[in-house]
Amino acid sequence: MxxxxxxxxxxxxxxxxxxxxxxxxxxxxxxxxxxxxxxxxxxxxxxxxxxxxxxxxxxxxxxxxxxxxxxxxxxxxxxxxEPAALRGAPVRLLGSVDAIVAQQSGERATLLGPGPATVPVPAELAEHFPGTAEVVRYRRLRFDEAGEPVNWAENHVLPELADRIDVTDLESWPMVKVLRDRVGVRISRITDTVEARLAQPETAALLRVPLLSPILHYTGIVYDESGRVVDVARIRYRGDRFSFTVTMEAPG
Structure with a gap:
């Protein structure tokens, strides 16, 4: 060429x-x-x-x-x-839904606040929910076996799916597993992004870390088989309690 x-x-x-x-x-x-x-x-x-x-x-x-x-x-x-396409653009890695479920499982979670809340679609998530005015927000704090907070998560889910979610499942299962195995959503793919950020007041208080200390901010966009976004997860991880390991296979 x-x-x-x-x-x-x-x-x-x-x-x-x-x-x-x-x-x-x-x-x-x-x-x-x-x-x-x-x-x-x-x-x-x-x-x-x-x-x-x-x-x-x-x-x-x-x-x-x-x-x-x-x-x-x-x-x-x-x-x-695009002329603005720079070498520093984020790397995307392909994995399975089961791998993501396994990574997010095994942690005890507590629901924050009174429970799920129907809220307007946040402006920064509007592109993922075209034509949708409201989503149901779930907020959870996860702990390790020693009782130390390791991350806190926000999920924004389509209302028609949230109606079928049993919140007690979210105490032990990640949202993607609940949507797939309990609600019956046929998940086609998940796009993950992990960024380094600084802990803002709410995150610092929940994770028991100093204000503006380094954290890892995960965003997971979950698509069903029709290509529709059914859930956007935003998870803040303590920087000292999280590692990201990727195994790549070389073609044979």
Whole structure:
């Protein structure tokens, strides 16, 4: 592909979705591009042929990059790298829903406040709940076996699903497990983001850490099989009680 900087070949791992592998290859090329590289990408057909995948697979890979803000797509004009796409953009890792459930399980949780509350969709979450005016918010504080607080979580759930949630399940199960195993939501994917932040007054008090001390802020966006967001979780972890380990398999 003349003028393009993607690798000459990509060994695809059958254990991972093709669209994900292609999107990550393209992502690495975009973030590592030389200053002289063109901003316009080849056509979907050309890219699909280069990677040896279907046009539908390539389209899904490009949609992922568009959602991340690395590219923009313009009908009849083509696909372009966003000039503001920087090398410091967050890395996305693929795992299973079961892995996320396992990571969030095993901790005792206490509901904060009087219980679930119906609230207006927070402005910063509005893009995830288009056409929805209100969500049901759950707030929980989790403890380890020694009784020390390790994180506190907020979940914003669609009201029609919240009506079927037994809050006692949330004392021992993460929300994603409750939605999947109790409510019957067919979860298709979860997008996770972990950021370093400073503890604000409420977080500092709940987690028993100094004000403005480092914490890890996790955001998990849960999608059902139709692509609809059913839950957005925001979890604040004590920086001294949380580690993030990823195991990557090399293609055979």
């Amino acid at each position: 003349s003028g393009f900087f993607a690798p000459d070949s990509l060994v695809l791992n059958r254990k991972l979705p093709l669209w994900y592998q292609v999107s990550q290859s393209l992502r690495a090329s975009i973030l590592g591009r030389p200053a002289s590289a063109p901003l316009r990408l080849p056509t979907e057909d050309t890219l699909a042929g280069h990677y040896g995948v279907s046009v539908l697979t390539m389209r899904q890979a490009l949609k992922e990059l568009e959602t991340e803000g690395l590219i923009s797509r313009h009908r009849r004009h083509g696909t372009f790298i």
